[in-house]
Amino acid sequence: MCQSEGMFHWHIGTLLLTHYHIEKLLIMKILILGAGKMGSFFTDLLSFEHEVAVLENDPKRMRFIYNALRLQKPEEVAEFKPELVINCVTLSYTIEAFKNVMPYLQPYCIISDIASVKTHLKEFYETCGFPYVSTHPMFGPTFANLGQLEKENTIIISEGDHLGKIFFKDIYSSLRLHICEYTFEEHDKVVAYSLGIPFASTMVFAATMKHQDAPGTTFKRHMKIARGLLSEDDYLLTEILFNPRTPHQIARIQEELDILQGIIKDKDSEGMKEYLTKIRKNIE
Numbered sequence: 001m002c003q004s005e006g007m008f009h010w011h012i013g014t015l016l017l018t019h020y021h022i023e024k025l026l027i028m029k030i031l032i033l034g035a036g037k038m039g040s041f042f043t044d045l046l047s048f049e050h051e052v053a054v055l056e057n058d059p060k061r062m063r064f065i066y067n068a069l070r071l072q073k074p075e076e077v078a079e080f081k082p083e084l085v086i087n088c089v090t091l092s093y094t095i096e097a098f099k100n101v102m103p104y105l106q107p108y109c110i111i112s113d114i115a116s117v118k119t120h121l122k123e124f125y126e127t128c129g130f131p132y133v134s135t136h137p138m139f140g141p142t143f144a145n146l147g148q149l150e151k152e153n154t155i156i157i158s159e160g161d162h163l164g165k166i167f168f169k170d171i172y173s174s175l176r177l178h179i180c181e182y183t184f185e186e187h188d189k190v191v192a193y194s195l196g197i198p199f200a201s202t203m204v205f206a207a208t209m210k211h212q213d214a215p216g217t218t219f220k221r222h223m224k225i226a227r228g229l230l231s232e233d234d235y236l237l238t239e240i241l242f243n244p245r246t247p248h249q250i251a252r253i254q255e256e257l258d259i260l261q262g263i264i265k266d267k268d269s270e271g272m273k274e275y276l277t278k279i280r281k282n283i284e
Helices: 003-023 037-046 074-080 091-104 121-128 162-174 184-208 217-230 234-241 246-265 269-282
Strands: 029-033 051-055 069-071 084-087 110-113 132-137 153-157 178-182
Touching: 029 037, 029 074, 029 091, 037 051, 051 074, 069 074, 074 091, 084 091, 091 110, 091 121, 091 234, 110 121, 110 162, 121 132, 132 162, 132 184, 153 162, 153 184, 162 178, 178 184, 184 217, 184 234, 184 246, 246 269
Parallel strands: 029 051, 029 084, 051 069, 084 110, 110 132, 153 178
Antiparallel strands: 132 153
16 A cells, blocks of 8 residues: 555544544444453443454354454454454553554554553554554453443543544543543553552452451451452453552552551550541541
């Protein structure tokens, strides 16, 4: 394809997305990479208003994919000609999954991810040659009620294609999600805190837990959270905790445990009172 033809198609894609935003009538061709929990979620969400294809090399994971074209080989993407790619594979394979399909994409196709850690993605996007948008739904099928998401949050990365961001803002707004906009770097800092700390704390709870014949309410609530968290894919838990900024947050947990342990060991009633006052202010 010559450069002028490529630019022509890019402008056509831009006009189509603009038309979508203004008229809300355009049926887009959307390719979902991966048929896991979030891939299935986006397929269900988009397939009744858009033409959706799902690329997944494991046929077993396609069992619950409906109302969408099923693809098993990257070469099949060329015939589908998507205008938007939503990459829902595990973080460790995100860039590889992009590279597998990029040779079969039109130059105007917007590529996107929903990865929970954005390390290395910024560098990849800036050199890939495609318009891009990056988001992170801060909920998962394990804990969230997917029919009522108005109390859940999502992040849209401020860098990236303007029209791609408009598309995801429209989608997330339709779900009544609270939308935050961060840079790549700000996102990873927020995730290390908001996911790294509860993930690590819950894992430690599970690691020290013993069977209880008569558990109290607080114990049962923690148990429910632990079971939900540990039902998640190992790769998801690993990628959150391997965020380069997570070790600093775990160090904060260790510091607070040392303080609390000292207060308990010394039976320091005044110290405990001050500590409880401090932490109650944190959750106001």
